[in-house]
Amino acid sequence: MSWPETLSLLTAIKYFLEIRPITLQVHEAGMLLAQRFQLAIYDAVIVASALDAGCDTLWSEDMQDGMVFENRLTVQNPFR
Secondary structure, eight states, X not given: OOHXXXXXXXXXXXXXXXXXXXXXXXXXXHHHHHHHHTOOHHHHHHHHHHHHTTOSEEEOSSSOTTOEETTTEEEEOTTO
């Protein structure tokens, strides 16, 4: 996609999503998750943010399908 097409798509998507900041609390929780589950820090911060938002499903093709965090967040591969 061209940059104008990409920006247009991302602008449209924003209306259907909740955009949440990465707070110090979320970052610190991500660091603990990274250590505990041997995750890359980027993935761990995504998991921490999803937990903080109260999500029960995290769609990711990069993390292990079916992995459960804190007994309430399950990773699902959208391409499986």
